[in-house]
Amino acid sequence: xxxxxxxxxxxxxxxxxxxxxxxxxxxxxxxxxxxxxxxxxxxxxxxxxxxxxxxxxxxxxxxxxxxxxxxxxxxxxxxxxxxxxxxxxxxxxxxxxxxxxxxxxxxxxxxxxxxxxxxxxxxxxxxx
Amino acid sequence: xxxxxxxxxxxxxxxxxxxxxxxxxxxxxxxxxxxxxxxxxxxxxxxxxxxxxxxxxxxxxxxxxxxxxxxxxxxxxxxxxxxxxxxxxxxxxxxxxxxxxxxxxxxxxxxxxxxxxxxxxxxxxxxxxxxxxxxxxxxxxxxxxxxxxxxxxxxxxxxxxxxxxxxxxxxxxxxxxxxxxxxxxxxxxxxxxxxxxxxxxxxxxxxxxxxxxxxxxxxxxxxxxxxxxxxxxxxxxxxxxxxxxxxxxxxxxxxxxxxxxxxxxxxxxxxxxxxxxxxxxxxxxxxxxxxxxxxxxxxxxxxxxxxxxxxxxxxxxxxxxxxxxxxxxxxxxxxxxxxxxxxxxxxxxxxxxxxxxxxxxxxxxxxxxxxxxxxxxxxxxxxxxxxxxxxxxxxxxxxxxxxxxxxxxxxxxxxxxxxxxxxxxx
Numbered sequence: 406x407x408x409x410x411x412x413x414x415x416x417x418x419x420x421x422x423x424x425x426x427x428x429x430x431x432x433x434x435x436x437x438x439x440x441x442x443x444x445x446x447x448x449x450x451x452x453x454x455x456x457x458x459x460x461x462x463x464x465x466x467x468x469x470x471x472x473x474x475x476x477x478x479x480x481x482x483x484x485x486x487x488x489x490x491x492x493x494x495x496x497x498x499x500x501x502x503x504x505x506x507x508x509x510x511x512x513x514x515x516x517x518x519x520x521x522x523x524x525x526x527x528x529x530x531x532x533x
Numbered sequence: 534x535x536x537x538x539x540x541x542x543x544x545x546x547x548x549x550x551x552x553x554x555x556x557x558x559x560x561x562x563x564x565x566x567x568x569x570x571x572x573x574x575x576x577x578x579x580x581x582x583x584x585x586x587x588x589x590x591x592x593x594x595x596x597x598x599x600x601x602x603x604x605x606x607x608x609x610x611x612x613x614x615x616x617x618x619x620x621x622x623x624x625x626x627x628x629x630x631x632x633x634x635x636x637x638x639x640x641x642x643x644x645x646x647x648x649x650x651x652x653x654x655x656x657x658x659x660x661x662x663x664x665x666x667x668x669x670x671x672x673x674x675x676x677x678x679x680x681x682x683x684x685x686x687x688x689x690x691x692x693x694x695x696x697x698x699x700x701x702x703x704x705x706x707x708x709x710x711x712x713x714x715x716x717x718x719x720x721x722x723x724x725x726x727x728x729x730x731x732x733x734x735x736x737x738x739x740x741x742x743x744x745x746x747x748x749x750x751x752x753x754x755x756x757x758x759x760x761x762x763x764x765x766x767x768x769x770x771x772x773x774x775x776x777x778x779x780x781x782x783x784x785x786x787x788x789x790x791x792x793x794x795x796x797x798x799x800x801x802x803x804x805x806x807x808x809x810x811x812x813x814x815x816x817x818x819x820x821x822x823x824x825x826x827x828x829x830x831x832x833x834x835x836x837x838x839x840x841x842x843x844x845x846x847x848x849x850x851x852x853x854x855x856x857x858x859x860x861x862x863x864x865x866x867x868x869x870x871x872x873x874x875x876x877x878x879x880x881x882x883x884x885x886x887x888x889x890x891x892x893x894x895x896x897x898x899x900x901x902x903x904x905x906x907x908x909x910x911x912x913x914x915x916x917x918x919x920x921x922x923x924x925x926x927x928x929x930x931x932x933x934x935x936x937x938x939x940x941x942x943x944x945x946x947x948x949x950x951x952x953x954x955x956x957x958x959x
Contacts, residue, residue, distance in 0.1 A: 511925045
C-alpha cells in the first residue's frame, strides 16, 4: 500500500472514530510503528472472521461499549456497524501500542489475528 | 440435522427443539423447553439472564429468582455516599428482562435438591431446573469482627450490600460535625471489591472536605498488611485530603480486639479508637444458599471449572460472581458480568447445538479518589492448569497528569451506563 493510500484510509477512519484519534492521527507519518500497524491490518483483513466467535468475544466489549451502543457524547464510542477495516485498524492500533488506553491495550494484548478478524466481522454486521 | 449456529438456533425457536440433538443430556422432554433457573439478579445473575434471553429466549424457559423488587449496585454506591450520584441512579429493576421473556420470581432461595433438580424458596414453592445458575453474591460473617453482631449494623453500618445500609451510612456521614472521627474497619481477603473500602474512605473524605471541615479525621484499622491500589490511594489522600486520613495496618494496631458499636469504640492491641461513625465491614463468604446447597469448600466460596464456571460439585449447576472461586479475578461487578458470558456459552452449548468457545475473562475496576481523580486497574484472564489466571494487566501510575485521572472518571461513568444496560437489559 502506498503512503498516500494509507493516509487516505486513515482520513476515512477519522470520520468514524474522530474522538479517539485526535492527537494520534498526526503521528502517522512520524511514528515508525505505523508500518507495523499497516502490515497487521493487511494480514488480518484477509482472514474471514468467524461471526459466532466474534459474537462470543464481544461479550467483553459490551461491558463498556454497551449492547446497543453508547450515548453520542460518551467518551467510550459506539462501535456497532463500523466498517470491518476500521474496526481491525483500531484494534491493531491498540495492540501495537500506537493508540494508548490501558483498558483497550490490555484487552488487545490477548487478541490474536483470528480474534480481531472475528470481532471485526461481528461488529461490522451490527446496526449502528 | 445440520449443526446450528447460536443465532440460527434462536431464529428457529422452540418449535425446532424436538429435532435438536442433545448429546448426553435428556432435557426438553415432552416438548417442554429446557429450564434455566438463576438465583440472584445482580451483576452475574442479571447478565446471564439477559444473555440467555437474547441468544435463546425462544428456546429456553428462564427464571430469575431474587429476594428484592429492585437492585442497587454496590459498584458506584461509594459515589452516592460521596454525593456524586443519586440513589435512584444506582438502583435498577428487571422489567426489561421480563419483557425479553425472563420470568422474575421474588423470593428467597433456601435450598437446592440436586437430585430432583429443584430450588426451594422460603415461601415453600419449588422451581424445577435443567441448569441452575447460582449467583447470590456475598454474605457477611458478622462475628469475624470481635464484638460486632448483626444487630449492630443499624448503629455501625457495613454498607457492603448496597441498599438500606448504604443510605444509613450516608445519613450518618452527613450528620457528622467538624472534629468528629470516622473509624473504618475493612474486611480481610478475599472480599467483594478489593479497592472498595479505600474508595469509600476517599468519598467520605470528599464529603467532609466539601463541608469545609478541617478537624475531621478518618482512621482505617486494617486487618491486612497491604491493600489494593495502595500506592495510588496513599498518594491521592496526601494530595486531596492532607492530614485527614490515617491508615493503620496490623503490624501497628496488633489486631482488632473488640468493637463496641453502642459506645462507638474499636479496641486494638495498640489503642482504643473512638468514632462518631463506625463503618465495620466484616469478613465475607458466598451467599448463604451456596453453602446450604453444598456448593462451597472450606474457604466458604464455591470451586468452579475454570473453562465454564460450572460448579465442581454438580454438573448441572454454575456459580458466577462473588460467590465463586475465580482464581486471579477480583470479586467485582465487572468480573461477574464477564463470568456470566462464559457460563452462558457453556449452558447454551449443553442445552442447544451452540458452539462452546474457550473461556476468556476480563475485569476493570475504576476507583474515585476525588472528583476528577479516578484510578483504574484491569486484566485479562484465561484458564491455566485449572485456575483462572491473569494473562495481561495494567494499573494507573502514581504521579499521572490530572487530565488522565479526569478522563478515567468520564470513562467510568460511561462504563457504568454500559454495564448496567448489559446486566438489566435496559
